[in-house]
Each structure stands twice: as structure tokens, then as C-alpha cells.
Amino acid sequence: MSQPRVFLVDDHELIRSGIRSELAGAVDIVGEADEVEAAVEMILERNPDVVLLDVHMPAGGGVAVLRALNGRCPEVRVLALSVSDAAEDVIAVIRAGARGYVTKNISGPDLLDAIYRVAAGDAVFSPRLAGFVLDAFSLEGAQLEAADVDPDLDLLTPRERQVLRLIARGYSYRDVATELVISPKTVESHVSSVLRKLQLSNRHQLSNWASERHLL
Amino acid sequence: MNITTPSRPVIGTPHRPYRRGVENAILGGVCGGLAIRLGVRERIVRILFCLGALVAGLGLLLYVVLWLCLPRADESDAIAQRLLGPRRQLRRVLIGLVAIIVFGLILQALGAPSLGAYTLPIWLSLVGMIGVWRGASPDERRHLEELAKSAPIVGVPGSRTKRSFYLRVILGAILVFAGLRVLRHFGGAWYVASPALVGTLILLAGVAVGLAPWWLATLSDLTGERRERVRVEERANVAAHLHDSVLQTLTLIERAAGDAEAVTRLARNQERELRAWLFDPEHASSRDLAHSYVAQLHEMEAEVENDWGVKVELVTVGDLELNDDVVALVAAGREAAINAAQWSGASTVSIYAEVEPATVSLFIRDQGSGFNLAAVPSDRRGIELSIRQRMERHGGTVALKSIIGAGTEVELVLPRSS
Numbered sequence: 001m002s003q004p005r006v007f008l009v010d011d012h013e014l015i016r017s018g019i020r021s022e023l024a025g026a027v028d029i030v031g032e033a034d035e036v037e038a039a040v041e042m043i044l045e046r047n048p049d050v051v052l053l054d055v056h057m058p059a060g061g062g063v064a065v066l067r068a069l070n071g072r073c074p075e076v077r078v079l080a081l082s083v084s085d086a087a088e089d090v091i092a093v094i095r096a097g098a099r100g101y102v103t104k105n106i107s108g109p110d111l112l113d114a115i116y117r118v119a120a121g122d123a124v125f126s127p128r129l130a131g132f133v134l135d136a137f138s139l140e141g142a143q144l145e146a147a148d149v150d151p152d153l154d155l156l157t158p159r160e161r162q163v164l165r166l167i168a169r170g171y172s173y174r175d176v177a178t179e180l181v182i183s184p185k186t187v188e189s190h191v192s193s194v195l196r197k198l199q200l201s202n203r204h205q206l207s208n209w210a211s212e213r214h215l216l
Numbered sequence: 217m218n219i220t221t222p223s224r225p226v227i228g229t230p231h232r233p234y235r236r237g238v239e240n241a242i243l244g245g246v247c248g249g250l251a252i253r254l255g256v257r258e259r260i261v262r263i264l265f266c267l268g269a270l271v272a273g274l275g276l277l278l279y280v281v282l283w284l285c286l287p288r289a290d291e292s293d294a295i296a297q298r299l300l301g302p303r304r305q306l307r308r309v310l311i312g313l314v315a316i317i318v319f320g321l322i323l324q325a326l327g328a329p330s331l332g333a334y335t336l337p338i339w340l341s342l343v344g345m346i347g348v349w350r351g352a353s354p355d356e357r358r359h360l361e362e363l364a365k366s367a368p369i370v371g372v373p374g375s376r377t378k379r380s381f382y383l384r385v386i387l388g389a390i391l392v393f394a395g396l397r398v399l400r401h402f403g404g405a406w407y408v409a410s411p412a413l414v415g416t417l418i419l420l421a422g423v424a425v426g427l428a429p430w431w432l433a434t435l436s437d438l439t440g441e442r443r444e445r446v447r448v449e450e451r452a453n454v455a456a457h458l459h460d461s462v463l464q465t466l467t468l469i470e471r472a473a474g475d476a477e478a479v480t481r482l483a484r485n486q487e488r489e490l491r492a493w494l495f496d497p498e499h500a501s502s503r504d505l506a507h508s509y510v511a512q513l514h515e516m517e518a519e520v521e522n523d524w525g526v527k528v529e530l531v532t533v534g535d536l537e538l539n540d541d542v543v544a545l546v547a548a549g550r551e552a553a554i555n556a557a558q559w560s561g562a563s564t565v566s567i568y569a570e571v572e573p574a575t576v577s578l579f580i581r582d583q584g585s586g587f588n589l590a591a592v593p594s595d596r597r598g599i600e601l602s603i604r605q606r607m608e609r610h611g612g613t614v615a616l617k618s619i620i621g622a623g624t625e626v627e628l629v630l631p632r633s634s
Contacts, residue, residue: 170583
């Protein structure tokens with residue numbers, strides 16, 4: 001596979017240069033932007049494979065970029081990058097269309113791995129994000145409003161639950177595959193399916209859950 | 217300024233010129249000034265003006281006109297002079313006067329001649345009062361403001377005293393009774409008076425609507441002020457917190473710049489603390505919540521990170537209240553985590569905690585060296601045994617899995633006693 005073309009969006013020069021030096025040589029950095037409007041314009045123009053998107057920026061942050069891009073360039077995949085792993089932020093960017101979420105203290109090789117995986121069309125779940133999803137889609141919550149639950153979108157299958165649980169325990173996709181005796185591709189498809197549910201589920205509980213979690 | 221003018225009337229000795237009084241002023245100093253001018257007691261002048269006010273409000277009108285046209289004893293210009301100075305103001309005053317006269321004429325035309333004639337001086341006085349307020353010098357305005365504050369009826373809440381409260385109640389009651397009596401006279405019987413009553417209510421509503429913007433502005437001023445105060449307090453809180461924690465840590469980091477391990481630990485500590493403060497304000501501030509499973513795990517995470525210099529990645533799903541069993545579970549988890557930090561050589565220890573309807577589980581995983589379960593040194597074996605014994609005492613189970621070169625995972629499961 002050729003090097004993915006990566007675009008950086010972060011309002012902190014220090015972070016951008018840090019990421020640049022970590023990724024140097026392993027990916028093709030096609031541009032960077034430090035604010036929402038410029039980012040949208042340049043992403044549409046340069047059409048990168050992967051956008052590394054900072055969640056917290058002035059004027060709406062990463063979510064604003066995702067909303068502006070919405071539908072205009074389906075082949076551009078977004079990996080959200082943040083210092084915070086507050087549930088609200090995570091759920092918000094994923095629901096706005098990001099394919100993955102990692103925190104900024106991720107190691108260089110892990111970040112690279114995540115970029116390659118997102119470029120290949122897979123979803124990237126950090127242990128924390130997997131934990132959030134398990135919490136948000138908890139069985140107890142589902143029982144509460146069984147009447148208007150769409151099983152295709154609002155419930156996790158037992159297998160997806162197993163996969164997420166292993167990711168939350170710190171397993172890599174490869175480890176998950178070994179543990180469950182399935183192929184890594186199957187693990188990826190499970191994770192992608194969970195991502196789709198996370199993005200499309202109408203469970204009003206999901207957004208409530210995120211904000212409640214913040215207040216707790 | 218006329219220095220020879222006394223501040224109080226000298227009985228029997230008239231003084232020129234006629235200026236409004238300052239020292240002996242109650243409202244505008246018109247009566248006080250006239251008393252000085254004529255050399256008579258202020259009280260006499262005041263009583264005369266009050267009697268004049270009963271004559272179709274003419275006394276009131278005279279008072280207001282004098283108030284506008286006479287300079288204060290310590291000022292050179294009359295209020296009217298100040299008001300009429302700029303052209304625009306003059307035009308406004310003229311428009312106001314014309315409007316009043318037209319209003320009076322309309323009232324007369326509508327078949328309420330006596331009412332129109334009676335109220336005209338009062339309307340004119342009201343306009344005059346607005347002029348007084350607009351044109352008053354800062355000094356005089358202050359005097360009027362103080363007057364308004366200390367008046368028992370319009371007194372602001374700040375100046376509320378017992379006396380003013382009783383005064384207000386008594387005055388209000390007298391006014392209500394007087395009003396009812398007037399209405400009764402007017403109609404002779406209640407059912408005749410009821411249209412007048414309705415009319416009065418409509419009038420009151422009209423006044424309320426007219427004054428609403430002013431009243432609302434005052435109100436929003438107050439809430440705005442309160443919000444601002446809250447904001448300032450919040451800011452002070454943030455500043456205090458940043459000072460206590462972040463600045464201190466930065467100082468420590470500067471001092472320990474040579475010691476990479478110490479710097480990492482300090483930064484990690486500070487990061488965790490700041491995170492807790494930013495995203496979990498309740499957790500950070502109240503110790504009550506330390507009595508939950510998750511809170512205990514957070515404490516354990518901090519302890520292991522501090523003491524062993526590894527990164528602990530803690531993920532939790534669900535929470536429950538502490539009991540003896542859960543405390544034992546956390547203690548066993550702590551030993552497992554320390555074990556991983558001490559022996560595995562991995563830089564990160566992953567901890568996953570999940571609360572399910574039937575069980576509470578805790579997974580401690582590292583991606584370090586791993587070990588052969590059969591050939592463990594006895595000291596390490598001891599720790600593993602103590603974890604196992606502890607869990608079994610509380611009805612739980614321990615599963616240990618280790619692959620050489622790939623890491624170790626300890627799984628602790630506790631059934632939930634309902």
C-alpha cells in the first residue's frame with residue numbers, strides 16, 4: 001500500500017510540528033490548517049486520504065469541520081485527535097462522521113497504525129471509546145425503552161460486545177482476533193458495524209448519556 | 217453664587233434675589249427660597265402651596281414652573297435655561313407642550329370637560345417634572361435620588377425599615393379605602409360603580425404597560441449584575457485552582473528538569489488531576505463519591521502511576537457502591553497492577569472494569585515480557601497467591617493468563633450480592 005496522504009488540522013503549531021516529525025517519512029503530509037474555515041477549503045481542494053482533526057478549536061472545533069465536509073467528499077476519512085477523552089466530545093465527533101478517535105498522548109507507532117487503518121476504511125476505537133460505547137449501549141438502558149428500539153441500530157450483538165470488551169481491556173485488533181479465534185478482517189467488520197450504530201442510532205439515550213456522563 | 221443670601225429665612229427681613237433654597241430644600245427648594253425672599257417661615261409658604269395645589273392643581277403647576285425657571289442659590293443657570301440651551305431640546309419641549317394641550321382638548325371633546333380642565337395642570341406639572349429631572353445639575357439630581365430612596369412609599373428595598381413598612385401599609389390602606397369610597401359616591405351603588413372600577417383597572421394596566429420597559433430594565437440590570445458576580449467568582453476559582461495546582465507543578469518540573477522520570481511523573485500527576493477537575497468537577501471536589509467502585513479505581517490508578525512510574529489506562533463501564541467485597545476486589549486489582557508495573561517491563565498497564573447485572577469484573581493487562589506460570593520465582597508467586605486468596609475469600613475467581621513475550625492478563629470476577 002502506498003503512503004496515505006494525510007492532512008493535519010490543529011490550532012496549536014506545537015502539536016502540528018510534533019505530529020509532523022512523528023509521521024515524517026511514513027505518510028505523505030499534503031497540508032495543514034489551524035482553523036475551521038481554511039481546513040474545510042483546503043481539504044476539499046487537496047482531497048487527502050486521512051484528515052487528522054483536532055477536536056477542540058475555536059469557532060466550533062472538529063465537529064464544525066466534519067459538518068462542513070458532510071457528504072462533500074465521502075472518500076476523505078477523518079481521525080479525531082484530542083487531549084480530552086470526555087464522553088461528550090468523543091460521541092460528538094464520531095456522530096458527526098469521524099472514523100476513529102485517539103488521544104494526543106498516543107505513541108507514534110500507534111498513531112501511524114491508526115492512520116493506516118482509517119485510510120483502509122476501518123474504524124479506530126481506543127480502549128476508552130470502546131468503554132464509552134459499552135456504557136452507552138448498556139443492556140439496562142435498552143430494556144428501559146424496549147418499545148422504540150431498532151435492533152439493527154440500537155443494540156449491540158453479543159459478538160460486537162465481546163470485541164468491544166476486549167478492545168477496552170487493551171487488546172489490539174490482532175489480539176482480539178487471536179482471542180476470539182476469528183480473522184482480523186472479521187474484527188474490523190465488527191468494529192465498523194459498531195461505528196455505524198454509534199453514528200446512526202437514534203437512541204435519544206445516547207446523547208443524554210454523554211451529557212450525563214459529563215455531569216456525573 | 218450669592219454669598220450674602222442666608223441659607224435659612226431671617227424672619228422679618230426679606231432678601232433679594234429670589235433663588236431656590238439649597239439647605240432648606242425638601243423637593244426643589246422653591247418654598248424655602250421664597251421664604252428667604254419674603255423673610256417668612258418656610259412652613260407658611262409650604263402650606264400655602266399645598267392649598268394652592270388643591271385648586272385644580274394650580275399650586276403644583278406653579279411650583280413646577282418656578283422650579284424650572286429659578287436658579288438654585290448655588291448655581292447660575294435655571295433648569296429651563298439649561299434645557300432650552302440646545303435647539304433640539306427646545307423642539308422636544310415644544311412638541312411635549314403641544315401634545316399635552318391636544319390631549320386636554322381631546323378629553324374635553326370626549327365630553328369630560330371638568331376632568332380635562334382639572335387634569336391639565338397636573339399633566340403639565342408631570343411634563344415639567346420630567347424636564348426638571350432631565351435638566352437638573354448632578355448635585356440636584358443626587359438630592360432628588362436620595363429623596364426618592366428615603367421616601368417611604370417608593371423607597372427601594374435597600375432602604376426598607378420597619379417604620380417605612382408600617383407607613384407604607386397604612387398609607388396603602390387609606391388610599392384603597394378612599395378610592396372605594398369615591399367610587400361608591402360616584403355611582404351610589406356598587407353595580408353602577410363597577411364600570412368605573414373596570415376603568416380604573418384598565419388605567420392601572422396602562423400605566424403598568426407604560427412603565428414595563430423601565431421596570432424590566434431595572435430588573436435585567438440586577439440579574440446582569442448577579443451573573444457578572446457569579447462569573448467573577450468562577451474566574452477567581454479557576455485562577456486559584458490553576459495557581460494551586462498547575463503553577464506549583466510547573467515550578468516543580470522546572471526544578472526537576474534533569475530527572476526525566478520525575479518530570480514524567482509530575483506531568484502525569486498534574487494531567488490526571490486537571491482532567492478530573494475539568495471533566496469530573498463533582499468527583500474532584502467532593503470526597504463522598506470516593507465511596508464508589510470507579511472512584512476507588514481512579515485512586516488506585518493514581519497510586520500505581522505515582523509509585524511505579526508506569527502509565528495506567530483505566531476504562532470503566534458502569535459503577536456501583538462500595539461494600540467489603542468490592543473493596544477486596546480493588547485491593548486485589550491493585551496488587552495485580554503493581555505486579556505488572558514491577559515485573560512486566562511494559563510502560564503501560566491497561567485496567568478494564570465492568571459492572572454487569574450479575575458480576576463485577578476487573579481486568580489488569582500488560583503487554584510486557586510475560587512469564588511461565590510453572591517457573592515463577594517464589595516471591596512473585598506469593599503475590600499471585602495473595603490475590604487468589606483474597607478473591608476466593610469473597611467468593612470471587614481469578615484467572616491468570618501469560619504468554620512469554622506478549623504480556624500478562626489477570627482477570628478478577630466477583631459475583632454481585634444483591
